[in-house]
Amino acid sequence: MSGELPYERLLQESLKHELKVVNAHLPVEQKPLSDLLREEYPHVVCKDGTTHLFRRKELEYLAGLLDAEEQGALRLPLLIEVGAGSGEMAVLCPGEAAAKVIACVLDMTVEPKQGRVTIYRPQLAVIRRQLRTTTQYIFPPRV
Amino acid sequence: MPQQVVKVTRPTKIELIRLRRRLALAARIQKIVKDRVSILILEFLQIARQTVDAKRRLLDEFAEGYRTLSITAGYHGYIALEKELAASERDLGIAAGLRNVGGVRIPAFELKEAEPGVVSYSLADTSSWLDRTAELSQTCLETIVELAELQRSLELLGREINRTKRILNALEYLIIPALTATIKYLYMKFEERDREERARLKRVKVLLERK
Numbered sequence: 060m061s062g063e064l065p066y067e068r069l070l071q072e073s074l075k076h077e078l079k080v081v082n083a084h085l086p087v088e089q090k091p092l093s094d095l096l097r098e099e100y101p102h103v104v105c106k107d108g109t110t111h112l113f114r115r116k117e118l119e120y121l122a123g124l125l126d127a128e129e130q131g132a133l134r135l136p137l138l139i140e141v142g143a144g145s146g147e148m149a150v151l152c153p154g155e156a157a158a159k160v161i162a163c164v165l166d167m168t169v170e171p172k173q174g175r176v177t178i179y180r181p182q183l184a185v186i187r188r189q190l191r192t193t194t195q196y197i198f199p200p201r202v
Numbered sequence: 203m204p205q206q207v208v209k210v211t212r213p214t215k216i217e218l219i220r221l222r223r224r225l226a227l228a229a230r231i232q233k234i235v236k237d238r239v240s241i242l243i244l245e246f247l248q249i250a251r252q253t254v255d256a257k258r259r260l261l262d263e264f265a266e267g268y269r270t271l272s273i274t275a276g277y278h279g280y281i282a283l284e285k286e287l288a289a290s291e292r293d294l295g296i297a298a299g300l301r302n303v304g305g306v307r308i309p310a311f312e313l314k315e316a317e318p319g320v321v322s323y324s325l326a327d328t329s330s331w332l333d334r335t336a337e338l339s340q341t342c343l344e345t346i347v348e349l350a351e352l353q354r355s356l357e358l359l360g361r362e363i364n365r366t367k368r369i370l371n372a373l374e375y376l377i378i379p380a381l382t383a384t385i386k387y388l389y390m391k392f393e394e395r396d397r398e399e400r401a402r403l404k405r406v407k408v409l410l411e412r413k
Contacts, residue, residue: 077235077369084302100297112299112310141237180244188248196241196304198234 081198083107089134092121096130103136111136114192121193124163129156136195137161139183140175148183149175151197164189213391221388225381232373239366241304246359253352260345267338274331286328296347306362308355313347 086103095101101113113135122130133156140149152158152171161176162169164186169176178186186194275283295314300307 077231077238077366080305081234081238082305084305084307100299102299105302109300109302109307111302112297112312114310114312141241184244184248187245192301192310195302198237 084109084111084195085138085197086111086136086195089136091131092118092125092133092135093127093130095135096122111195112192117190117193120189121160124160125156129159132156133160135193137190137193138197139178139186139194140197140199147177147179149177150186150194152176160190161186213388215392218385218388218392221381221385225378225385228373228378228381232370232378235366235370235373238304239363239370242306242359242363242366245303246356246363249352249356249359253349253356256345256349256352260342260349263338263342263345267335267342270331270335270338274329274335277329277331283332286332294343303355303359306358308358309351311347311351313344 084105084107086105088103090101090103095113095118101115101118102110103113105111118135121133121135125133132154134153137157137160138151140151142148150157150161151174152161153174158169158171158176161178165178165182278286297312297314299310301310302308
């Protein structure tokens with residue numbers, strides 16, 4: 060379109076950048092907790108090529124909650140899906156171990172539905188406070 | 203505020219379809235950006251609280267540390283204390299990396315732990331006050347590193363919130379209203395064209411009937 064609002068091109072560039080940036084921090088591959096505990100600098104590589112460092116204390120806290128088998132099954136970082144426009148969010152729990160961790164952190168029983176545990180804003184704050192580096196946000200592009 | 207209308211080269215149906223697609227895309231992006239802002243604000247507030255807490259802790263630890271240091275100095279004397287501490291210097295290691303919070307890269311620092319239980323001064327010649335002072339200075343160091351990470355995170359998150367809010371405002375108050383107004387304008391144009399067409403047909407019909 061030839062006629063455009065002033066600064067519209069600039070805004071459109073910003074929007075493109077925004078969409079690129081919004082999920083660029085997702086890990087290329089999640090790593091099992093047992094592997095991370097063995098690393099000197101526990102980290103994962105993100106889609107944008109950067110590294111995401113885990114805090115060792117958090118990993119040790121998680122290891123304290125799970126047995127050896129579960130430690131191998133828990134893949135980190137845990138992903139928190141932010142629902143579009145609604146106050147609801149969901150922690151993606153592909154296995155039992157992730158659900159157990161969420162239950163322990165929230166101190167309540169959780170039942171994953173289709174591999175997700177639905178949480179609300181106050182619960183999100185609790186999870187993020189305890190697991191600051193071992194959780195990541197995911198913004199689904201579908202709305 | 204008067205709504206700006208995007209200038210269209212030709213008011214055609216194709217243009218209308220294109221604009222409607224753009225509006226749908228803009229609305230989608232707006233929702234995502236809104237979510238991102240709310241998440242960033244949540245993180246910002248949490249880090250702000252932790253920063254305040256860390257600062258308070260650091261001040262308390264420093265106060266306690268200086269108190270025990272002065273008692274230690276009084277107990278051993280400055281010369282003896284300096285002699286003991288001269289050999290106790292050691293290099294500090296900090297593991298530095300990045301962490302990603304909702305698309306914002308924030309620094310991550312972690313103080314590498316020294317060998318636990320190893321002290322470089324004579325335990326036989328010194329009192330427990332010196333042990334306490336060493337312990338407190340180690341805690342202070344850890345808190346300083348934590349505070350450095352928190353303050354930088356706070357700054358970066360604040361900057362990102364500002365930037366994202368501008369985009370959100372542009373979408374909310376400029377792009378989406380302009381697109382909506384343009385779509386409305388195009389509908390009005392089409393209706394007007396229909397009315398003109400109908401009037402023209404009526405006139406042609408009258409002319410044909412006269413003949």
